[in-house]
Every structure is written in C-alpha cells, then in structure tokens.
Amino acid sequence: MNKSIMMLEINNISKTYRKGSEEFIALSNVSFQIKKGDFVLVNGPSGAGKSTLLNLIGGLIHPDSGEILFNGKNIYNQKSSLINEYRKKHIGFMFQQFHLMPYLTVLENIRFGCYSKKQIDNIGLYIGKCSLTGLENKYPSDLSVGEKQRTAFIRAIISNPDLLLADEPTGNLDPVNSIVLMSLIEAYNSTGGTVVIVSHNPEATRYSNLNLSLERGRLIDLQIEQSKF
Amino acid sequence: MNPLKLVFKEMWYRRLTSAVILLTVIVASSVSVAIYSLSKASEDETRKIMREQGLNLYIFPKGTNLIDFYSVNNTGTFPDNYVDVLAESETFDAVRHLTGILQIKYPDWKDSNGSTHQIVLFGYKDEAQQKYLPAQELMGFDVKKGTVHVGALVARNIKPEEQFIIKGVDGKQYSFKIDKRLEEGRGMMDQGVAFYLADLQQVLGMEGKINKIEALGCVCKDGRIKNARKQVQSIFADLEVTEMSSIADARENQRVMMNKYGAFIIPFVILSCLLITSLLFYQNVNIRSREIGLLKAMGHSSYTILFLILFKAFILGLAGGILGFFIGNWIAQYFGKEIFSFTAMNIKPIWAIFTYTIVLFPVLWMTSSWVPALIATKIDAAKTLSKE
Numbered sequence: 259m260n261k262s263i264m265m266l267e268i269n270n271i272s273k274t275y276r277k278g279s280e281e282f283i284a285l286s287n288v289s290f291q292i293k294k295g296d297f298v299l300v301n302g303p304s305g306a307g308k309s310t311l312l313n314l315i316g317g318l319i320h321p322d323s324g325e326i327l328f329n330g331k332n333i334y335n336q337k338s339s340l341i342n343e344y345r346k347k348h349i350g351f352m353f354q355q356f357h358l359m360p361y362l363t364v365l366e367n368i369r370f371g372c373y374s375k376k377q378i379d380n381i382g383l384y385i386g387k388c389s390l391t392g393l394e395n396k397y398p399s400d401l402s403v404g405e406k407q408r409t410a411f412i413r414a415i416i417s418n419p420d421l422l423l424a425d426e427p428t429g430n431l432d433p434v435n436s437i438v439l440m441s442l443i444e445a446y447n448s449t450g451g452t453v454v455i456v457s458h459n460p461e462a463t464r465y466s467n468l469n470l471s472l473e474r475g476r477l478i479d480l481q482i483e484q485s486k487f
Numbered sequence: 488m489n490p491l492k493l494v495f496k497e498m499w500y501r502r503l504t505s506a507v508i509l510l511t512v513i514v515a516s517s518v519s520v521a522i523y524s525l526s527k528a529s530e531d532e533t534r535k536i537m538r539e540q541g542l543n544l545y546i547f548p549k550g551t552n553l554i555d556f557y558s559v560n561n562t563g564t565f566p567d568n569y570v571d572v573l574a575e576s577e578t579f580d581a582v583r584h585l586t587g588i589l590q591i592k593y594p595d596w597k598d599s600n601g602s603t604h605q606i607v608l609f610g611y612k613d614e615a616q617q618k619y620l621p622a623q624e625l626m627g628f629d630v631k632k633g634t635v636h637v638g639a640l641v642a643r644n645i646k647p648e649e650q651f652i653i654k655g656v657d658g659k660q661y662s663f664k665i666d667k668r669l670e671e672g673r674g675m676m677d678q679g680v681a682f683y684l685a686d687l688q689q690v691l692g693m694e695g696k697i698n699k700i701e702a703l704g705c706v707c708k709d710g711r712i713k714n715a716r717k718q719v720q721s722i723f724a725d726l727e728v729t730e731m732s733s734i735a736d737a738r739e740n741q742r743v744m745m746n747k748y749g750a751f752i753i754p755f756v757i758l759s760c761l762l763i764t765s766l767l768f769y770q771n772v773n774i775r776s777r778e779i780g781l782l783k784a785m786g787h788s789s790y791t792i793l794f795l796i797l798f799k800a801f802i803l804g805l806a807g808g809i810l811g812f813f814i815g816n817w818i819a820q821y822f823g824k825e826i827f828s829f830t831a832m833n834i835k836p837i838w839a840i841f842t843y844t845i846v847l848f849p850v851l852w853m854t855s856s857w858v859p860a861l862i863a864t865k866i867d868a869a870k871t872l873s874k875e
Contacts, residue, residue: 313869318784339788346786353872357781361500362488370488371785425873 264327265420265452266292266315271324273310273475284310286475287324292468294420297447298454299466306472308456312423315454316349317341346373350414354426356406358398364409365394371413384412388442404435411439415446422446424455428462440465490791494799497778501771508767508803508852509810511760516811516848517818518756520840522749524819525826528834529745532827544582544712546700546719549727564589564696567612567684569723573700574615576722581714582702583623587612589687589697596653598644606641607679608653610687612697628681635663636681639671651680656692704730761855768796768859772866780868789864796860797853804852808844812836 273285285307292298300308313319314326317333325332333344350371358367365381372378385391388408398406407427414422424443428436436459444465447453455462463469471479498505545553548563555562570587573579589610596606611628630636635651642665645651650662663686671677688694704715716728772779779792816836823834 309869309873313873316784316869318869318872319867342786342788344786345784349784349786351781351784351872355777355872357777357872359493359496359778359781361496362493366488366496370493 264291265294265296265329267325267327267330268292268311268315269325269327271311271314271321271326273307273314273319273321283475285314285321285472288472288475288477289324290468290470290477290480292452292454294452295447295450296452296468297444297466298452298468298470299462300454300456300470300472301458301462302472302478305474307475308472309425310475311472312425312454312456315421316351316423317345346417348420350417350419350422352407352410352414352422352424352427354429356398356403356410356430358406358409358413360398363395363397364390364401364405367398367409368412368416371416373417377416377418381412381416384416387445388412389438402435403430404432404438407431407435407439408442411442415451418451420452422451422453422455424453424457426456426458428457428459436461490795491798494795494802497775497795498799498802501774504767504771505799505803508764508800509807511764511767512804512807512848512852513811513814515757515760515851516808516844517815518811519753520812520815520837520844521818521822522753523840524816524834524837525823526745526749527837528819528823528827543731544702544704544715545729545731546582546702546726547698547729549725551698551727553729562590562698564693564698565723565726567688567695567697569726570612570615570697570700573719573722574617577619579617579718579722580620581718582704583617583620584701584703585615585617586628586701587615587684587697588699588701589684589691589693590699591687591691591693593653599646599649599652600644602644604641604644605678606638607675608682608687608691609676609679610682610684610697612684630681630683631666632683632686633664634666634683635686636667636669637665638669638673638677638679640678641680642668653680653690655690661686661690700726757851761851764800764852764855765858768800768856769862772796772859772863775863776866776871779863779866780871783866783868784872792864793860796856796863800852800856800860801849804849805845807852808848811848812841812844 268291269289271285271288272283275282275284288307288311300311302308310319314321320334326334328344328348333341336344359370362370364385368381368384369378372381385394388411390405390408390412393401393405398409401409407430411427414424422443427443428439431439440459440461443453443455447465453465455466467483469479469481469483470477547553548565551563567587567589570585574585589608591608592605593608594605595603597603609628611630614629616622628636637645637651645665649665651665652660652662655661663682669676682690684697685694688696702715704712712728712730719726719728782792782795813836820834827834
C-alpha cells in the first residue's frame with residue numbers, strides 16, 4: 259500500500275490497564291493502516307482489546323507506546339484542545355448503548371452533533387433516509403431500540419466526519435434492525451466515509467473490506483478484501 | 488445546540504434534584520435575609536425604645552453628685568453655650584439630641600391657697616441641631632417662651648385656667664401660661680415644672696447658666712458611655728458623662744445577642760445548604776457520567792463541561808437567592824410584628840441586601856458545585872461510554 263494515501267496509521271500501539279498491582283494488557287504492539295473509504299471490521303472475543311482500539315483511534319485514551327497518525331499527524335502528540343478538535347471535526351462515535359441525551363428530542367439530539375447551518379439543514383434528509391420521519395419531537399424514552407440507534411447514527415455522521423467509529427452498534431438490535439443499520443452504515447461508507455466497526459455480527463463481514471481479528475490484545479489476523487479496491 | 492438550552496433542558500428533566508438544590512438556596516437565602524432584617528429591626532427597636540424612654544445620657548460638671556439635682560439648689564453650673572460648641576463640633580457624634588437644662592430644687596413655692604411646696608424647676612434650652620450630622624426629629628420638652636409644663640402633682644395645686652406664678656430671686660412674681668398639665672407617672676417631673684430655659688434663668692437670676700446636658704447615646708459598637716465620655720471630655724475636660732438607662736442597656740444587649748446569634752446561625756445554615764448542594768451536584772454528575780462522556784467524545788472541551796455544571800449552579804443560586812430574599816422578608820415581617828412592637832410596621836425589604844443576595848448566592852452555589860464540576864471534567868469517556 260502507498261503510505262501517502264493512508265488516512266490512519268496505527269504503529270505498534272500498546273495499552274495496559276493497571277488496577278493496584280494487577281495489570282491487564284489491552285493491546286500489544288498492534289499495527290495496521292486504514293485508507294479513506296475503508297470499511298474496517300474489528301472482531302475478537304470479549305476482552306480482546308476491540309473497544310480499547312476504537313477509543314485509541316477516537317482520541318479518548320492515550321496509548322502507552324506507539325503512535326496513531328491521522329493524515330500523517332500523530333494525534334497524541336498535540337495539545338488536548340487539538341485532540342478535542344480532532345474528535346469534533348473528524349470522528350463520529352456510535353455505541354452499543356446509543357447514549358442519547360434523555361432530555362433532548364430526536365431532532366435536538368441530532369442537532370447536538372451539528373456544527374454548521376448546512377449540517378442542520380441536512381437533518382431532514384437523514385431523518386427521511388433513516389425512517390425517523392414523524393419522530394422528530396419524540397424523546398428517547400418514546401423510541402424503540404432501532405429508532406434510538408438510527409438517531410445515534412445520524413448524530414454521529416451529520417457533521418460529515420472522516421471516520422465513523424462504531425462499537426457494537428448492533429449489539430442491542432434485533433436482526434431486522436441490525437440489517438437496516440448496517441445498510442445505513444454501508445451507505446455512509448459508499449459516499450466516501452471511513453468506517454471502523456467493532457462487531458460480533460457475522461452480517462458485518464458482508465460490508466467490510468478489512469477484517470482485523472484481535473485476541474488478548476494482539477492482532478492475530480488481518481484480511482483485506484481485494485474486491486473493494 | 489446552545490449550551491444554555493442544554494442546561495435548562497437538563498434542569499427540567501431532573502426537576503426533582505433541581506428543585507431540592509433550589510430549595511437549599513431558598514432556605515439559606517431566606518434565613519439570612521430574615522435574620523438580617525430582624526436584627527436590623529431589633530436595632531431600630533432599641534433606638535426607638537431609647538427615644539421613648541427619653542434622654543439617657545447626662546453631661547454635668549465634674550464632681551457633681553447626681554442626687555443633688557433633686558435635693559439641693561446649688562449644683563455646679565456651666566455656660567449654656569457649651570451645648571452649641573458640642574453641636575458645632577465635627578468630631579462629636581457619639582450622642583444626639585443635645586438639650587441644655589437648668590435643674591434646680593425650689594423649696595418654697597406657694598400655691599394659690601398660700602401653701603408652700605418643695606418643687607423642682609427644669610429650664611430647657613432648645614434642642615441643639617448637630618451641624619455635621621443628619622437632622623432628626625426633636626425629642627424631650629418643647630417648652631415655648633412664656634409658658635410652662637407642670638407635673639401632675641404640681642398641677643393638682645393649680646386650679647384650671649390659673650397661671651403658674653413663682654417668685655423670682657429678684658423678689659418679683661413671675662407668671663406663666665400653663666401650656667401642658669402632664670400626666671402622672673413621669674418620675675421627678677411629677678413634682679416639677681418645665682420652663683423655657685431663658686425664662687427660668689431670669690426667674691433664678693442665673694442668666695447663661697445650665698447645670699446639665701441631657702442627650703441620647705448612640706448605638707455604638709464600642710459602647711455608648713465609653714465613646715460619649717471620650718468625646719465630651721476631649722472638648723470640655725470639666726464635664727463628665729453618666730448613663731441613666733438600664734432598660735436601653737437590656738435592649739441593646741438583646742440586640743447584640745441577636746447579632747451574635749445571626750453571626751452563628753447564618754453561616755451555619757449557609758454552610759449546611761452548600762454541603763447538601765455539593766452532594767446533590769456530585770450525585771448529578773454521577774448520573775450524567777455518560778452524557779458527559781458523550782460530550783467529550785464529541786469533542787467538547789473540559790471548559791464546556793465546567794460551564795454546564797457551574798451555569799446550572801449559577802441559575803439555581805440566582806433564582807433561589809431572589810426567591811429567598813422575598814420569602815426572608817415575608818418571614819421577617821410576619822414574625823417581626825409579633826416581636827417588635829415599635830418597629831413592626833417599619834420592617835420593610837432592605838434593598839441593599841438584595842444586591843448582595845443576587846451576587847453572593849450564585850457565587851456560593853457555583854463554588855459548592857466546583858468540585859463536582861471538576862470531577863465531571865475528569866470523567867473517563869472511554870470507560871463510561873463502553874459500559875453496558
């Protein structure tokens with residue numbers, strides 16, 4: 259692969275959690291690269307370090323060693339305000355638990371992810387695409403889990419981030435809603451968005467072009483689906 | 488989304504917690520305002536009781552035995568213009584209502600039946616207006632020239648429509664129109680007659696002389712008598728000062744006690760409420776850990792998170808402070824009527840403390856939420872957002 263076109267380079271990343279005298283190696287010398295437009299599936303058993311990897315890419319936790327380059331720049335080699343800016347401008351997060359603000363309506367939750375008027379103007383379009391029309395003024399407590407996750411999806415991508423990081427986004431969804439959500443994520447990917455998704459859902463392999471398998475913090479397998487290139 | 492809107496939406500969503508925090512501010516604010524207002528009313532009450540009792544400080548020639556004012560007719564005197572000198576002094580502010588008096592025992596006053604009585608004569612100089620102090624309502628006797636006020640016991644010996652007649656030292660009979668026949672129960676004045684000072688000086692041949700100044704001691708931090716004595720003696724070393732009012736002392740002691748009580752109870756209530764608020768904010772931050780984690784994940788800075796918590800504390804502190812001010816005033820007026828008979832109708836909102844209220848309580852409540860807000864900024868977004 260040509261290094262110059264890489265969006266994200268993960269080089270020898272290690273992360274260990276310590277609790278008292280106990281140590282838990284979450285990631286050990288993990289390296290791989292992601293190009294713009296990739297759909298990366300991260301899988302592995304529980305405790306393999308999948309979420310830690312996502313949080314490291316998202317700038318939420320610092321690695322113990324190694325570097326993460328975004329467009330050639332080490333994201334952890336900058337001030338915290340710039341890391342915040344990195345998250346705001348380039349990253350969209352999705353979580354298994356949706357994490358919608360309970361006191362904001364669907365519309366307000368999505369608006370919360372907007373940083374420009376143009377993005378606000380696009381909300382209607384995404385609401386239609388995600389079959390949330392008519393639910394704009396409902397609160398999360400009035401929504402089904404599928405509707406909640408679709409709202410969280412729009413909030414994550416409404417600012418048109420370069421990278422969508424999704425941690426088990428279908429973990430709480432039934433098969434039908436899982437397929438709907440995965441097709442929405444794929445649609446985002448097909449418009450040039452890069453996706454890194456942690457999922458146990460076998461369905462996800464249909465959309466990914468890069469599959470990473472982690473086990474006990476180590477990258478044990480990396481498969482590149484050539485047809486995507 | 489506007490962070491302000493986010494704060495208001497969150498407050499409404501968790502309205503029970505917000506209401507409890509608001510209540511703590513209201514309690515702290517209303518207790519502070521009520522105690523301060525009642526303490527102020529107590530001070531006014533003391534002042535009015537002292538006025539009601541009459542003048543309570545005597546200024547007289549050094550060495551005079553006070554008992555002589557009622558038993559002899561030759562106590563030491565001093566020039567009546569001493570009063571004017573004191574009133575003109577820029578530094579003399581420990582006493583008010585300076586009234587120059589000539590008080591002499593008159594052992595052989597004859598009534599219209601020819602009976603002889605021992606009476607006391609009081610000559611009152613016009614109350615001095617102190618040049619460098621704000622004008623006040625006059626106290627004491629306001630006896631007009633050519634007239635007298637006669638005490639109840641003396642009045643019994645003078646028929647209605649009769650004038651008061653007294654023999655002067657020059658042997659002449661002087662007659663005065665009786666302007667007032669005083670009610671009994673006024674102590675020594677029951678057997679006395681009050682004159683306009685110049686009239687009595689003429690009768691007694693003591694022009695320009697007085698033998699005491701009566702005045703009202705102020706409510707001073709370091710004590711009425713001590714301060715008044717120091718000020719008088721710095722101007723006239725030949726005068727001394729004594730205090731005559733024990734009731735005023737008792738009332739003032741009560742006022743001081745109330746101030747001390749307020750100085751303990753106000754900080755105690757405020758600190759208790761702040762502690763409760765701090766715990767409620769801590770609980771609020773714990774409940775909102777995922778929201779805060781999400782804010783971080785979305786790139787919001789620690790300052791935004793601090794702002795969201797502190798602004799909530801500010802809003803609740805401001806609203807509670809304002810509500811507490813009015814509730815505190817209502818409490819002061821409601822209970823003040825029962826406690827303070829003289830000043831009950833005058834217990835009104837003290838607007839000067841309203842300004843303090845709207846500044847102090849938001850600042851205090853923001854301070855109480857400071858530690859929880861700092862904890863919020865330290866929340867590990869990765870950890871809270873990954874929790875199932």
